Amino acid sequence: MAYSVIWTLIAGYVVVLGRRQKQLKKELELLEEWNSDF
Amino acid sequence: MLFLIRIYYGGVLMKKNTGIIDRLLLFTLIPSFFIALYLIFIWSPVERIMGASQKIFYFHVGSAWVAFLAFGVVGYYSVRVLIKPRLQHHINAGISAEIGVLFTTITLITGMIWGKSSWNTWWTWEPRLATTLILWFIYVAYLFVRKMDGSTDKIARLSAVFGIIGVINVPIVFMAIRWWNTKLHPVVFGEGKNQSGGGIEPDMLVALLFSIFTITVLYAFLMRKGIEIEKMRHIVKKAKSKAIEKLAG
Numbered sequence: 001m002a003y004s005v006i007w008t009l010i011a012g013y014v015v016v017l018g019r020r021q022k023q024l025k026k027e028l029e030l031l032e033e034w035n036s037d038f
Numbered sequence: 039m040l041f042l043i044r045i046y047y048g049g050v051l052m053k054k055n056t057g058i059i060d061r062l063l064l065f066t067l068i069p070s071f072f073i074a075l076y077l078i079f080i081w082s083p084v085e086r087i088m089g090a091s092q093k094i095f096y097f098h099v100g101s102a103w104v105a106f107l108a109f110g111v112v113g114y115y116s117v118r119v120l121i122k123p124r125l126q127h128h129i130n131a132g133i134s135a136e137i138g139v140l141f142t143t144i145t146l147i148t149g150m151i152w153g154k155s156s157w158n159t160w161w162t163w164e165p166r167l168a169t170t171l172i173l174w175f176i177y178v179a180y181l182f183v184r185k186m187d188g189s190t191d192k193i194a195r196l197s198a199v200f201g202i203i204g205v206i207n208v209p210i211v212f213m214a215i216r217w218w219n220t221k222l223h224p225v226v227f228g229e230g231k232n233q234s235g236g237g238i239e240p241d242m243l244v245a246l247l248f249s250i251f252t253i254t255v256l257y258a259f260l261m262r263k264g265i266e267i268e269k270m271r272h273i274v275k276k277a278k279s280k281a282i283e284k285l286a287g
Contacts, residue, residue, distance in 0.1 A: 002094045002151040006101075006144055013140050013260065020267050027274045034281050 063259040070252040074245075082245035091155040096246055098148040100253040101141040102170075106208050108138030108257060109177065113205025116198035125272060128194040131201055132184055133264035135177050137257055142174045165214035173211055176204040 078096045085092035115131035118124070149167065150160045161167065180200040186193055238246065 002097070002148050005147050005151075006097055009140060009144055009147075010256070013137070017260070017263055017267060020271065024267060024270055024274060027278065031274065031277055031281060034285075 060259070060262055063255060063262065067252070067255045067259055070248070070255055074249045074252040077245040077248050082242050083239065085242075088156050091152065094148050094152045096249040097253075098145060098152060099246060100249040101144040101148065103250050104253045104257045105138050105141040105145055105173075106212065107254065108134045108141060108261075109173070109205050109208050111261075112138060112177070112180070112201045113208075116201030116205070119194050119198040120202075123191055123194055125190065125194075126269070128190070128197075129265055129268045129272070130261075131198065132181075133261055133268060135180050135184075135201065136264065137260050139174065139177045139181060141253075141257070142170065142177065146170060146174060166211065169207065169211040169214045173204065173207045176200065176207060180204060 074096075078093055082093075082096075084090055111134040112131045115127045115134070118127040119131065146167075149170075153162070153167075154160050180197055183197045183200055184193060186196075
């Protein structure tokens with residue numbers, strides 16, 4: 001059980017970082033879109 | 039671990055333009071992880087009294103060490119924020135605090151599980167456990183303070199104060215079992231107030247030191263990735279507000 005907790009918590013943080021990066025990617029695409037409109 | 043690498047290859051863990059340090063860290067981390075598992079579960083001896091459940095100790099101590107390191111880094115960058123507020127210091131402190139809270143959580147949970155098997159109780163208000171829990175609460179509060187509304191400068195300074203208060207607790211946590219000698223939580227390095235003798239077998243010490251090394255490399259890797267993402271987030275936020283200004287104007 002202890003080992004599952006360890007991997008789950010670390011994996012959870014990597015998932016959080018991955019989600020932040022995905023969100024960032026979306027915002028960058030939005031900015032590029034706005035830029036091309038101008 | 040392997041499925042994470044598969045899913046996030048090309049994402050968080052490895053991008054095309056990832057720097058050499060990130061690649062070096064990842065290529066050190068992956069083999070170290072497997073070597074650490076081998077040393078812990080196969081190479082190191084089974085403890086006579088506690089048996090196989092003692093093996094959690096290698097993760098528990100490694101996580102505690104990295105938590106202390108992470109909060110030390112938070113303290114360092116918090117002092118720098120107060121001396122000369124720079125966004126980079128604020129970001130570094132924040133990411134280190136997140137990782138520190140993660141590893142403190144792992145330390146507490148693995149400690150509880152180990153405590154259940156060796157003391158037959160999930161929790162006791164023993165100095166080391168109590169001070170670690172206080173440390174956890176301080177840095178969780180630190181992370182909440184960082185999420186507050188307000189100017190970045192003000193939040194950076196306020197959270198820096200929290201960060202410094204928290205780091206003062208780190209040596210208290212470390213020394214708790216030596217100052218308040220309850221004999222419950224084991225002293226791993228040295229025994230008792232005069233630190234004479236060792237509390238660990240040489241083979242176990244090798245496995246322990248290697249697991250500490252592996253978890254430290256993991257900390258460095260997560261720290262670099264977190265900082266990279268957070269820096270970009272701030273740049274994008276600035277660019278967005280400039281674009282909105284342009285649209286409005």
